[in-house]
Amino acid sequence: MSGTSHAVVTGGGGFIGSHLVARLLEEGYRVTVFDRADSAGASPALREAAWVPGDVRDPAQVEGAVRRGVDVVYHLAAVVGVDQYLARPLDVVDINFTGTRNVLEAASRANARVVMASTSEVFGKNPAVPWAEDDDRVLGTTAKARWSYGTSKALAEHLAFAFAHQRGLPVSIVRYFNAFGPGQRPAYLVSRLVHRALNGLPLTVYDGGQQTRCLTFVGDAVEGTIAAGTSPAALGEAFNIGGHKESTVAEVASLVNELTGDRVPVHDVDTGKLLGASYEDLGRRIPDTRKARDLLGWECRTPLREGLSRTVAWARSSPDWLALPDTGAE
Numbered sequence: 434m435s436g437t438s439h440a441v442v443t444g445g446g447g448f449i450g451s452h453l454v455a456r457l458l459e460e461g462y463r464v465t466v467f468d469r470a471d472s473a474g475a476s477p478a479l480r481e482a483a484w485v486p487g488d489v490r491d492p493a494q495v496e497g498a499v500r501r502g503v504d505v506v507y508h509l510a511a512v513v514g515v516d517q518y519l520a521r522p523l524d525v526v527d528i529n530f531t532g533t534r535n536v537l538e539a540a541s542r543a544n545a546r547v548v549m550a551s552t553s554e555v556f557g558k559n560p561a562v563p564w565a566e567d568d569d570r571v572l573g574t575t576a577k578a579r580w581s582y583g584t585s586k587a588l589a590e591h592l593a594f595a596f597a598h599q600r601g602l603p604v605s606i607v608r609y610f611n612a613f614g615p616g617q618r619p620a621y622l623v624s625r626l627v628h629r630a631l632n633g634l635p636l637t638v639y640d641g642g643q644q645t646r647c648l649t650f651v652g653d654a655v656e657g658t659i660a661a662g663t664s665p666a667a668l669g670e671a672f673n674i675g676g677h678k679e680s681t682v683a684e685v686a687s688l689v690n691e692l693t694g695d696r697v698p699v700h701d702v703d704t705g706k707l708l709g710a711s712y713e714d715l716g717r718r719i720p721d722t723r724k725a726r727d728l729l730g731w732e733c734r735t736p737l738r739e740g741l742s743r744t745v746a747w748a749r750s751s752p753d754w755l756a757l758p759d760t761g762a763e
């Protein structure tokens with residue numbers, strides 16, 4: 434890539450976004466972060482990027498960041514996390530739909546390429562795993578707020594493809610599968626297990642812990658994202674960006690416990706009692722990643738154990754993160 438390429442990262446202050454920004458800066462990009470959060474909490478390295486505070490729901494603010502001269506927009510801004518889908522379904526839908534539309538409009542005017550962050554959740558609860566990119570979506574009732582996220586991300590994908598079709602916008606979609614790593618809010622599978630284990634709290638698994646996930650180390654997710662933003666073969670395409678190894682939640686809990694010194698018990702939680710009827714989990718969530726391998730040359734390279742070890746090492750040296758309140762159950 435040319436050292437003068439200019440990338441805008443919406444949601445660049447978040448978990449995946451901040452790793453992406455760091456990597457783009459390393460690669461010599463000029464980077465602008467567009468995020469509701471300002472740079473106050475960012476590491477010194479990330480402050481090398483220009484920060485434009487704003488909300489993707491506001492078209493004028495988006496246009497202030499996505500202007501002529503911008504080469505690529507990585508659109509990651511979103512409300513993320515099951516706790517958030519249940520608490521803020523209106524924001525979830527609005528930011529995914531209106532926010533994405535604003536980003537696509539601005540990119541179209543600026544003549545910039547777009548990579549949109551989507552999710553394995555667009556496949557919903559399709560039982561026919563592994564999921565290839567063009568497999569069906571099987572989503573639950575709109576009466577359950579839990580589906581607001583996957584549904585609105587799928588709609589945002591439709592918007593992106595529609596801009597490609599009707600306006601010729603160069604756009605690609607990356608669907609992440611359970612990314613984890615340093616810096617993630619302690620409200621997700623790995624981050625919460627590590628946070629609890631290092632704080633001496635019992636680990637919790639839901640409903641027996643036999644659900645499976647293909648965890649993706651954040652560094653791999655970032656490499657897949659940049660490949661989607663640079664490869665000519667990526668244009669007009671969606672890619673599953675996910676790990677190869679299917680692990681049960683119970684196995685991940687046990688591995689985290691081992692890597693943190695086997696100090697805490699593992700408790701099983703009945704989600705029906707704890708989270709109520711609007712909560713619904715997925716049994717297996719498995720990507721078929723052959724398309725990303727064949728078109729982008731991308732594969733998830735970090736073994737689960739190594740990714741977890743790196744996350745635990747980072748967490749041990751992050752007192753501010755360890756002091757965050759525990760999010761979720763008990």
Ligand SMILES: NC(=O)c1ccc[n+]([C@@H]2O[C@H](COP(=O)([O-])OP(=O)(O)OC[C@H]3O[C@@H](n4cnc5c(N)ncnc54)[C@H](O)[C@@H]3O)[C@@H](O)[C@H]2O)c1
Nearest residue numbers: 444446447448449469488489509510511550552609611612
């Ligand atoms: N983490 C995962 O495992 C995962 C899985 C699938 C998809 N994704 C997608 O990847 C992207 C990044 O996820 P993440 O895990 O880094 O989440 P995150 O919550 O850490 O980061 C999201 C960022 O977006 C910003 N943001 C939220 N609303 C905004 C708005 N209205 N305007 C501007 N900025 C706003 C937040 O301030 C935050 O910095 C999201 O689009 C998410 O849907 C993540």
